[in-house]
Amino acid sequence: MPEGHTIHRLAHEYATRFTPHPRLRATSPQGAFAASAALLDGHRLTATEAHGKHLFLGFGPLGWVHIHLGLFGKVAFEGAQGPGAKPDTVRLHLATPAGDARADLRGPTVCALVTDAEKQAVHARLGPDPLREDADPDRARARVRASRTTIAALLMDQKVVAGVGNVYRAEVLFRHGIDPYTPGREITDAQWDAVWQDLVDLMREGVRLNRIDTVRPEHTPEAMGRPPRKDDHGGEVYVYRRAALPCHLCGDEISTAGLAARNLFWCPTCQKA
């Protein structure tokens, strides 16, 4: 379930569990990372870092493990030895010598041992990340304001903003009443500033709760006097994957359309051009 909040949380979880230990066990049961895992085995995790959807695990002078979860990569901490676990799909298994902390990475698009320079190259091609202290929203705004591309596509472009995925994209546009097909150059400075600040707040909350929750307190089912809902992807949302269902605010049907090979969701009434 990887948007940026997941990756920042993982960076913190890897650090908490493993950096205190001077020697880790590293293996690649699935095989594709076996040679690098052998190099890392017996060494210490010295740092972790997230930028957008990219995760870096630092092993001092040995370099960094660059991880990108893609659409269905996952990390399981400590749960991987249950009966349902499939050890043959674990790309990177990290564990303390005593086995009291374990992490199993499955299904990543990227899992590679890289140098500092290669890591820098990844940072260089990513836009500002609302979850990073060093993020410069003006850089993102400049790109948005210079583009004829739709704001929906720009928000998903990791060179423009790093870490926003299909859920935050749909939800932040709804929360600001912005038609997803609005060209970037028609987004006002005030609109962008509000969208950026909202992403900072929403994604921080996502890290804290480990899920995406975007519905304002005054719009919860309880506050609206409606029966409770349960979305099948964790948190409460306004439009994501709610095609043809009634909008929580106006009751009209949520629209959906393909945009750059992804499904876009929006309320045609609340999000007017």
Place this chain on the structure above:
DNA sequence: AATGCATGCGCAG
């Protein structure tokens, strides 16, 4: 058993 779909992305054409 087979198919489809997913919070991603890079590449060919």
Place this chain on the structure above:
DNA sequence: TGCGCCTGCATTA
């Protein structure tokens, strides 16, 4: 614009 890649889960047959 479409395809492939990585995996797991729900739905269909």
